[in-house]
Amino acid sequence: MRIRFALLATFLAAAPALAQVAPAAPQPGEELVDGVIAVVGDTVLLRSDILLAVEAVRAAGQTVPSEPAAYAQFVRQLVEERVNDLLVLEAARQSGEAVTDAEVQQSVDQQIAEITERFGSAAAFQQALAESGRTPETYRAELSAQFRDQTVVQRYLRKRIQGMAPAPVSEAEVAAFFEQNRERFGTRPASVSFQQVIVRPLPSDSARAAALATVAQVQKELAEGTDFEVLARRYSADGSSTRGGDLGWFRQGQMVREFNDAVFNMRPGQTVGPVETEFGFHIIRLDKVRGPERQARHILIRPNIVQADVDRARVRADSVAEAVRAGADMALLGARYRTPDEARFQREVPLDRLPPGYATSLEGAQAGTVVGPVRIDLGTNAAFAVVRVTGRQTQGEYTVADQRERIRGMLQEQRMSERVIQELRRDMHVAIASQ
DSSP states (O other): BBBOOOOOTTTOOSOOOOOOOOOOOOTOOOOOHHHHHHHOOTEEHHHHHHHHHHHHHHHOOOOOSHHHHHHHHHHHHHHHHHHHHHHHHHHHHTTOOHHHHHHHHHHHHHHHHHHHHHHSSHHHHHHHHTTTTTTHHHHHHHHHHHHHHHHHHHHHHHHHHHSSSSOOHHHHHHHHHHHHHHHHHHHOOHHHHHHHEEEOOOOHHHHHHHHHHHHHHHHHHTTTTOOHHHHHHHHOOGGGGGGGEEEEEEEETOOOOHHHHTTTTTTTEEEEEEEEETEEEEEEEEEETTTEEEEEEEEEEEEOOOOHHHHHHHHHHHHHHHHHHOOOOHHHHHHHHOOOOHEEEEEEEEEEGGHHHHHHTTOOTTTTEEEEEEEESSSEEEEEEEEEEEEEEOEEOHHHHHHHHHHHHHHHHHHHHHHHHHHHHHHHHEEEEEO
C-alpha cells in the first residue's frame, strides 16, 4: 500500500483550515522523480510524496531553504516526520480505530465553507482549484482522506498517552519554549470573565402533553418495527435529523447531564426514553461503545414554546437579578434554574467573541457588577441571562504566566507521543533509503 500525504500532521489537534489550496502537482519546469524513499510496515513512502509535501509547505507560506545543504537537511527532517506519521497511522489502523462517514462529512463541509469564505466566493475558490489541477470532487476526497487519517491518529495517540505517567516538564523548559515561540502566541485580546444564571422559557402543561403524545407515537412505531433512522428523520427537532439522529462519537461529560447519564448506563443496541433535558424529550439508542467513547442516535421531541412562555421567563429572570443583587448565591440559583455547568462560569472570553446580547450589556461593566436580565438566543428560543462580572483583562502581550499550563500540556503531549513513536519503531519494520 502507498500513501500520498496531504500534510498529515501527527501532533495537530484538528485538521488545518487551509487559507489557500496547495498545488496537486509540481510547478511547471520541475521534474517529478519518483522512487521508494522509505518503507513503514506494508506502506511505502515515495520520493514524489516528499516533493509534493515540499510544495505544500511553500503553498502554506512557509520558507523552504534554497541552499543545498540546508535544503537536504530540510528534506531529511520531512522524511522523518512522514515516517513517524506512517508509523502511528499504521498502528492506529491495526488497532481498529475508525471514523464515521457522518464525522467526515461534517468536518469537510465545515472546512470547505471556511475556505470558500476566505476566497470570497464559490467561483473564486473553484478557479483556484482548477489552477491547482483539482476539481471540487477530488479536493473533497483529499480533505476526507486527510481528516480520516488525522482523526484515527489522534484517537490512537490519546488512548496510548492516557495510560502513561505525565512526562516531566521543568519551569525552565516552559520559559524557553515561550521565548522561542513568543510571536506564535500573538496578542492577548481584551476579555471578560463572568458567572451567570440562565433562565429559559418553560413550555405550558398543554405543550408538554402534546410533546409526550408525540413521544408515545414514536415509541409505538418503533415497537411495530419502523426503523429508528427513518423516525429520526421524520420527527426529530434538531440538526441530527438529516443524519437519522446520528450524534457521532462522544465522551463522558460532552452531553448535557441527563442525556449523558442515560447513555453511559446503556448497553449497545438498547433504546431508552423519554429522557428529559433542557432541549426537550429524547428517545435514545446506543449504537456502539469504544473504550470511553459512545456512538448514539436520538429523536428529539421539543415542546412548543410561545411568546407567553418567553414573557413568563422574563419575569422569573427579573426576580433572579433582584436576588443576586441582594446577595443570593449564584451557584445555587444556577442549579435551581438548570444552567449547564459549562455555562455557569465563563473565564477570559474575548470581548469580540461575545454574542450580541452579552457584548452590549457587558461593555464597560467592571468586576462585581450584576448585569441583566440579558436577552440571549439559544437557537430556537430566547432566554435570559443574569450575569455577574468577575474580572476584566485589557489587551496586551501574553506573559509566560498566561500560557504556562498550555505550554506544559503541549510539551507533555509531544514527549509522550514521541515515546509512543519510539516504541512503534522497535515493533514495526522501518527502512529509509539514503537521501
